[in-house]
Amino acid sequence: MTNAALPLSAPGTPSARPVRRRFSWGWLGIVPFLLFAFLFLIAPTFYLVIGSLQNAKGTFTLENFAQLFTPSILQTYENSIEISLVTALAGGLFGFLLAYAVISGGLPGILRSALMTFSGVASNFAGVPLALAFVFTLGRVGLFTIFLRDVLNIDIYGAGFSLYSKIGLEIVYLYFQFPLMVLIIAPAIDGLKKDWREAAENMGASSFQYWRRVALPILMPSLLGTMILLFGNSFGAQATAYQLTGGFIDIVTIAISRQMRGDVLYDPNLGYALAMGMVIIMAISIAGYSLLQRRSERWLK
Numbered sequence: 001m002t003n004a005a006l007p008l009s010a011p012g013t014p015s016a017r018p019v020r021r022r023f024s025w026g027w028l029g030i031v032p033f034l035l036f037a038f039l040f041l042i043a044p045t046f047y048l049v050i051g052s053l054q055n056a057k058g059t060f061t062l063e064n065f066a067q068l069f070t071p072s073i074l075q076t077y078e079n080s081i082e083i084s085l086v087t088a089l090a091g092g093l094f095g096f097l098l099a100y101a102v103i104s105g106g107l108p109g110i111l112r113s114a115l116m117t118f119s120g121v122a123s124n125f126a127g128v129p130l131a132l133a134f135v136f137t138l139g140r141v142g143l144f145t146i147f148l149r150d151v152l153n154i155d156i157y158g159a160g161f162s163l164y165s166k167i168g169l170e171i172v173y174l175y176f177q178f179p180l181m182v183l184i185i186a187p188a189i190d191g192l193k194k195d196w197r198e199a200a201e202n203m204g205a206s207s208f209q210y211w212r213r214v215a216l217p218i219l220m221p222s223l224l225g226t227m228i229l230l231f232g233n234s235f236g237a238q239a240t241a242y243q244l245t246g247g248f249i250d251i252v253t254i255a256i257s258r259q260m261r262g263d264v265l266y267d268p269n270l271g272y273a274l275a276m277g278m279v280i281i282m283a284i285s286i287a288g289y290s291l292l293q294r295r296s297e298r299w300l301k
Helices: 026-052 063-067 071-103 109-122 128-138 143-150 166-190 194-202 207-235 239-245 252-261 268-300
Strands: none
Touching (some): 063 268, 071 252, 166 239, 207 268, 239 252
């Protein structure tokens, strides 16, 4: 047998013409998104980078980033990170328990629709309206405060509580952290197949062992990823904290506002550096969330 190559076409047959690709206009659909991303994400980031590396005269300097390590600014970041961690952990834990109780806990199905509807509204209820709502409810002369004092003889402010403190701010933040956790973790809970629990029970596993060996390892990437998202959601909040505390609690977003607005201090370049610090922390959070989300998607398919 010879290894002679066969002819591609019979003799006398005209050669095939190359296929001409037709021009597609489908790419125009992403132009608005690309334009939006450039104007409101990429361009502002470059503006922050350039501004953070300049002084008031416009010359290059690293002094702005050096000031980020002063005790007062470090305390500002510490306050923001502490509030974000507390609300992310508490909101993530209790939000998960609430979602599981309604979705897989055997409760009436109408409760799920009510919970999801409320979560969709409450997760977007923030800023000045949320702060005022808590002032009218838990302020010194708020409705619930007066009820506790006059009816139940419990004076929460006399016991040391204050809505206008760090703990009070964390309570307010939890109002939109709980429902956000419910909305995000609900698909992961739905992804737990009944076959897995039945297989575990058939092998003699208890409910505790099922959760320890099967359910929690599957849900853990989703739980941690959602808590990271809650951390970023709280870390970037500003209007609620400013309206509630008047800026007395020093967090990063309020510190940036002081530098940019110039009521007492005015150093926009330092404000840019503060914002770049936030960008770095948020970028780390988003990277962690994306990594954990990819791991959880393997089990949700």
